Amino acid sequence: MAGNKAVAYIEPGKVELQTIDYPKLEVHDGPGVHPDNVGRKTPHGVILKVVATNICGSDQHMVRGRTTAPAGLILGHEITGEVIEVGPGVEFIKKGDLVSAPFNIACGRCRMCKEGNTGVCLNVNPAGYGSAYGYVDMGGWVGGQAEYVMVPYADWNLLRFPDKDQALEKILDLTMLSDIFPTGYHGCVSAGVTTGSTVYIAGAGPVGLAAAHAAQLLGAAVVIVGDMNKRRLAQARSFGCETVDLGQDAPLPDQIAQIVGEPMVDAAVDAVGFEAKGHGHGGHEAPATVLNSIMEVTRQAGKLGIPGLYVTGDPGASDEAAKHGSLSIRIGLGWAKSHSFTTGQCPVMRYHRKLMNAILNERCQIAKAVNATVISLDDAPQGYQDFDQGAATKFVLDPHGMLGDKQRIGA
Incomplete structure (x- = not known):
């Protein structure tokens, strides 16, 4: 089975690249995982090969030591990827799909989800209000600043891009849809x-x-x-x-x-x-x-x-x-x-499909607006330092080298 390089929070001011377990359709114990989530089966989930994942200002709060994030927490809640494994409970998302994963993890079944308030899903975080990948007190779902990540409730959560080749041409814009x-x-x-x-x-x-x-x-x-x-x-x-x-x-x-x-x-x-x-x-x-x-x-x-x-x-x-x-x-x-x-958290699913259409039809240029800049996963620690020092840049991590030099913006 493949390895899985990922960005881990170590201590205030420090992140490092680690090799962690390849994801499975089950929640395992680890840094920040709520005890009630350990062993949770996710037949409704998929495994993504991460195409693009971004450094967020919310990640910086943890890295600066301004939260109670535990050492070893795998970071990253802005995830765009290719589906490479599909759980037995998934009906509509298929292997090979290119998708955006909202940073809010939502079950699609509870009262909040049915009312469109996916940022405060009642079933994904036993510790509190709402959930996200790789974030403190958000249930302990492993983050996506990694080569591979598991996404639960895939039919509900994932936004599939209708034309894969077109999406890859617009990937720096589309990766902003996750958050x-x-x-x-x-x-x-x-x-x-x-x-x-x-x-x-x-x-x-x-x-x-x-x-x-x-x-x-x-x-x-x-x-x-x-x-x-x-x-x-x-x-x-x-x-x-x-x-x-x-x-x-x-x-x-x-x-x-x-x-x-x-x-x-x-x-x-x-x-x-x-x-x-x-x-x-x-x-x-x-x-x-x-x-x-x-x-x-x-x-x-x-x-x-x-x-x-x-x-x-x-x-x-x-x-x-x-x-x-x-x-x-x-x-x-x-x-x-x-x-x-x-x-409160943005309920991403309320907006992401319409914003995808705006991007694909040339109605906006969000990557240019935020100065999206591609760096390798290995360069993530330097990206965190530069961002913390006020770089006017949105750093996009390229775990598998799929974005190409032509997609690189900025210096």
């Missing part, structure tokens, strides 16, 4: 972005850039992206966004007013999450900064999309309350302005 493109799109839909909207996106990391491109796809008139990282702001401008430099001392409403003529927008999206920093020169970590700032600049009765990650446990938080997920949010301001808030 960041639907996540950014969900943030914008939740914020009510539509034709003619003025939109503020907090954060110019890959999810923020994906949200900005999604806002354009939804018809926004002006998309403003805020960050302190000048390289990432330049990337946002490269596809037509306006930008504000949050490292400056000028108040955010004033900077927005210089762009749209008033100190407010119709809709705002938090694409940063709990490791936010205060605005201005030398801003220190202040986890409620983004939430409070988007309330400040969103007009009355506006909506706030919050796909940025917030956690119930943060051992590296700057204050005791934040270590338990309690933040100093100006809820009174949001209440006074009649704001609506949408939080």
